[in-house]
Amino acid sequence: MREKLTYALGILGTLVMLFNLNTIFGDLPDEAMQGTIFRIIFIHVPAAINADIFLFAALCASVAFLAKKNFLYDSISVACIEVATMLLLLNLVTGSIWGRNQWGIWWAWDLRMTSQLMCFLLYLGYLLVRPAIAEPTQRATMSAFISIFAFADVPLVLMAIRLPNVKTQHPGPVLETGNLAPVYQGPFALGILALFLLGTALVLVRLHQETSRREIDSLRRELHSF
């Protein structure tokens, strides 16, 4: 059942993405200011949005773990954060390539980018710290704590972007300003959906691995008791 669901989500996500790529490269007109490079937005922004969705899911799972002490929630949290970190990297890399073309530099230290990089580093830290803690309860508690604390940084970062003395090069968020032309809105939404389906499939795979890993741990303990 779980396996079938994973495959179904993965295949559906891939199909949506292929269909969407066909529209993006075949049917959409170039953007007036940027030319063809603007098409990166259809993978750049959906990656960021889906990363935030999975990070929020991880936050909920972490809170649930601290409240219920059920290790399933810990597994959900790791699975979501791993996929989200990958999406954050995707967002940063595509953004950097766009920046090289449009601004002539790979990286500008404006707050929008700094904050995204910081987010990436925090969750990378989470993933790096986890294997270093041997005791399962400690590991899960520590992970939940980091996940909650790291997520609390997100609103602060959003606030920091709006500081008046901060100069920003990054284009304004299209979703907030509603500047996205109607022709582009469909593919944009489909891009989000495609990465969401693929991401969920990957989360399910990762979740299964985490459950197997816990099973391995308990089998090892059982072997030691002989």
Place this chain on the structure above:
Amino acid sequence: MRAGFAAAFAIARKDLQTELRTRESLTASLSFSLVILVLFSFAFDLGREELYAISGGLLWLVYSFAGALIVNRSFARELPNDCLDVLVSSPAPGWAIFLGKTVAAFFLLLIVELVSLPFFGLFYNISWWQSPGTLLLVIFLATWGIAVVGVAFSAVTVNIRLRELMLPVLLYPMLIPLLLGAIGTTTALFTRDPEALKSMGSSIQLMIVFNLIYTSLSLYIVEFILIV
């Protein structure tokens, strides 16, 4: 509630007293921050203008390094003789233990900062005393932020083998919004640039919000993470 505050006060007093008697982390942190100040002066050979432009960043880098040394000891101090178990099983609520520890770390870090500030001015020829009130407010806010987040990390990492390595890896990225605010305001206060001085208010707001969020979050969450 009142008993909790009394317990927090007692724990803060205990921490400060032991630290002032043994001066374990205090001397380490203080000498470390002086060493970094000297090192930085070798690393950067700058003119007066440039030095002023990076002065805030320099100062807060030193302070956050010193802060990591202080908060690292906060809960680790209770490990010998199983003092931590006694603390956790005492009638004092978790938030009171956390609050006491944070207040102690706050004052220790404040001592280190206020002692090394004149040395900073002396080594780099920076006139830092031009608006002492605002500078003190900024130092208070940022120090409280470093203490809160640092002590919370100290609480979760206390039983972990690689504690000293883990703390900085996770602590510094989390402090970035706070440090950004502190660096911006401090540089503005040193350079007296009218543009920068005008936009200081929102940076201070950011620091206040950071402190509010992390203080309340830590006070609430510490109950769940201390019992490990």
Place this chain on the structure above:
Amino acid sequence: MDPIAVANNLRFLFYGYTAGFLILLIFVLTLVSRGRKIDSELARLKALVEDKERPS
């Protein structure tokens, strides 16, 4: 827009999408290889436990 800029645009668009899909692909591949390792380890341990439980 001048033709050089247009060509450059297309090139960087290609770089962007290639990088994006490469990251996705590498992630999926590491996930699969790690999954294989975990599965074989689990099977090995299960066999070991059964071996020990069998009265000899």
